[in-house]
Amino acid sequence: AQSVTQLDSQVPVFEEAPVELRCNYSSSVSVYLFWYVQYPNQGLQLLLKYLSGSTLVKGINGFEAEFNKSQTSFHLRKPSVHISDTAEYFCAVSDQGAQKLVFGQGTRLTINP
């Protein structure tokens, strides 16, 4: 069975500092990988996805993630964060060909001025 582990439940950083949110997954088959952002009292918005090809994936709002198959990781990074990036971030995985998403527990990113 698939599972996703987000290693940090909360990450506080200062504005304009870099940030990395960690995600590891386990699966016995080839997967697709995703990062979603959830702002307070809203639904989830897709930040970026890895389907195939280049292991470095660029998304919206200046975020990027790198797929590392040997370490089964898909960490999310941003070189300089803004107050508006304060939100909950979810890593998710799906089997290639399957439609359901398996989510991690979420990481709450808090930006301090």
Next chain:
Amino acid sequence: NAGVMQNPRHLVRRRGQEARLRCSPMKGHSHVYWYRQLPEEGLKFMVYLQKENIIDESGMPKERFSAEFPKEGPSILRIQQVVRGDSAAYFCASSPFEGSSYNEQFFGPGTRLTVL
């Protein structure tokens, strides 16, 4: 093009009552997914439907929960005889079906169910 719509946004029920959550997919989307988010947890898959057909219900509790996506109208997630443990945010997502192995899911704002 309006996004995925869910209503109500907030629903309060007493133990033993029924809860009906509605989801209208994006225009042109024929597939709907329901996920549940318990407090302080990630989203958990419940069910995947296309019109008039349940594709995957592997995440649905065996009792009291049911889902449908009729030919006309929204998808409905129905919870009978609610208990306090059903209190959660219920998210709907929709996707087009493009015949590929990946169909992007677009999420609604969720319905927050509180059981008193």
